[in-house]
Amino acid sequence: MRLETHQPDSPFQVGNPPVHVLLPDGFEPGSATCYLYVLPVEVLDRSECGDCLAEVAKLECVNVPHMVCVKPTFMQAPWYANHPTNAEIQQESHLLQVVLPFVENAYGYTADTEPRRLLLGFSKSGWGAYSLLLRHPHLFHKAAAFDSPLAWETPNRYGMATVFGTQENMNRYCIVDLLNQATTLGGPQPHPAPRLGLYGHSDFRGQHQFLHYHLLRLGIPHDYQDGPSREHRWDSGWMERAVNFLLGSAHETHQIAN
Numbered sequence: 001m002r003l004e005t006h007q008p009d010s011p012f013q014v015g016n017p018p019v020h021v022l023l024p025d026g027f028e029p030g031s032a033t034c035y036l037y038v039l040p041v042e043v044l045d046r047s048e049c050g051d052c053l054a055e056v057a058k059l060e061c062v063n064v065p066h067m068v069c070v071k072p073t074f075m076q077a078p079w080y081a082n083h084p085t086n087a088e089i090q091q092e093s094h095l096l097q098v099v100l101p102f103v104e105n106a107y108g109y110t111a112d113t114e115p116r117r118l119l120l121g122f123s124k125s126g127w128g129a130y131s132l133l134l135r136h137p138h139l140f141h142k143a144a145a146f147d148s149p150l151a152w153e154t155p156n157r158y159g160m161a162t163v164f165g166t167q168e169n170m171n172r173y174c175i176v177d178l179l180n181q182a183t184t185l186g187g188p189q190p191h192p193a194p195r196l197g198l199y200g201h202s203d204f205r206g207q208h209q210f211l212h213y214h215l216l217r218l219g220i221p222h223d224y225q226d227g228p229s230r231e232h233r234w235d236s237g238w239m240e241r242a243v244n245f246l247l248g249s250a251h252e253t254h255q256i257a258n
Contacts, residue, residue, distance in 0.1 A: 005018050013098075019070065019071070019102065022062075024062065032104070035070055037119050039080065039120065052071060054235075072094070089163055100139075122147050123204075124159075127149060129144065130145055141195065146230075147202045147205075147208070194223050195221075197245040199225045199241060201230075
């Protein structure tokens with residue numbers, strides 16, 4: 001696989017943070033139809049929690065024609081939200097209005113095709129994966145999260161205040177509230193295909209368990225695995241099941257694995 005890096009101009013992030021693109025062997029320009037957005041959990045290219053694209057590159061399932069893996073980066077702790085007043089902290093807009101069109105125009109998007117977009121993250125970026133899909137269900141097909149504070153509701157930890165700014169603004173991104181408002185994640189058929197994957201635990205098992213049962217109460221299909229306990233890192237062994245789910249090889253919906 002081959003890694004390419006770009007720095008598209010962005011009015012939403014000072015410094016034009018890099019965008020990394022992982023291409024499969026033998027990739028032909030203009031042929032991409034599926035994009036796996038691997039959402040970082042740290043500022044820029046810091047890697048205290050491991051290298052997300054290096055872990056993705058180990059998976060044979062992504063080294064296939066028409067598949068592109070993308071890692072955007074951000075100048076602040078990434079929560080995938082827009083600050084209510086600071087024009088330099090517009091992370092959601094940077095991803096949607098700069099990264100997506102730049103990458104997809106460069107590698108395969110055309111006006112008469114609709115690329116398949118998948119979201120993968122953990123911790124902060126697991127939150128980001130869920131909030132992006134729930135806020136923009138027409139843009140993204142599936143989202144998978146490992147060990148993320150998905151039921152958190154107050155911007156008082158983990159660098160949240162810098163990005164969300166106010167409680168009122170954070171309320172627009174809260175996963176539980178977005179799920180309560182969701183209208184496109186279920187369906188009339190007996191077993192609709194799940195669009196959300198929820199995996200494992202380290203620091204946030206209680207958050208995942210709460211969200212799993214909330215999804216059950218709402219009747220929203222999802223792929224769920226409670227454990228085994230793993231390190232809060234990209235390289236702790238959780239990624240393969242999550243990516244298989246995103247690409248279509250999900251285990252049984254609502255399954256609880258030990």
